[in-house]
Amino acid sequence: MQIWSLINQPELASSIGVSSFLLTTVITFMGVIILIAGIGMFKGERWGWFISLYYQAFNIGRNALAGIYLFMSRDELIFAGVNLSEQYIKFSGRVLIGIAILYYFVSRPVMEYFEINQSKKLSYVMKMIGIAIVTLIIRDVLSFILN
Numbered sequence: 001m002q003i004w005s006l007i008n009q010p011e012l013a014s015s016i017g018v019s020s021f022l023l024t025t026v027i028t029f030m031g032v033i034i035l036i037a038g039i040g041m042f043k044g045e046r047w048g049w050f051i052s053l054y055y056q057a058f059n060i061g062r063n064a065l066a067g068i069y070l071f072m073s074r075d076e077l078i079f080a081g082v083n084l085s086e087q088y089i090k091f092s093g094r095v096l097i098g099i100a101i102l103y104y105f106v107s108r109p110v111m112e113y114f115e116i117n118q119s120k121k122l123s124y125v126m127k128m129i130g131i132a133i134v135t136l137i138i139r140d141v142l143s144f145i146l147n
Contacts, residue, residue, distance in 0.1 A: 022143050049114040053105055057132035060098040065136060067091040
């Protein structure tokens with residue numbers, strides 16, 4: 001099922017427990033975040049690095065939660081004919097790729113390029129993970145309220 005069919009057909013989105021309004025809002029928000037981060041990183045700005053770090057933390061959490069939701073809904077999904085193995089591999093792969101990118105972002109050459117203090121690396125990563133977790137909680141609470 002493609003994401004655009006969920007956005008264009010609100011009744012289809014609500015049938016699987018997703019608000020098409022929330023889905024559109026999250027996609028737009030993340031698109032703007034990625035665009036701003038890309039511009040900042042292209043220009044070598046510190047804020048571009050921080051926004052990219054946030055996006056990677058959010059992306060890892062989003063894909064990890066998708067895997068957890070799959071596990072929690074496995075009986076319904078199996079009944080609907082969804083290939084769970086394929087989905088687990090997809091989301092696990094995305095988490096691993098996100099972790100690899102996050103690891104690259106905190107490598108010495110990248111941090112030196114963006115003039116980021118190496119000694120505060122863990123602090124920066126933990127703050128971005130915290131912000132990403134709060135964002136994911138807000139997203140899920142809004143999804144629950146809107147459905």
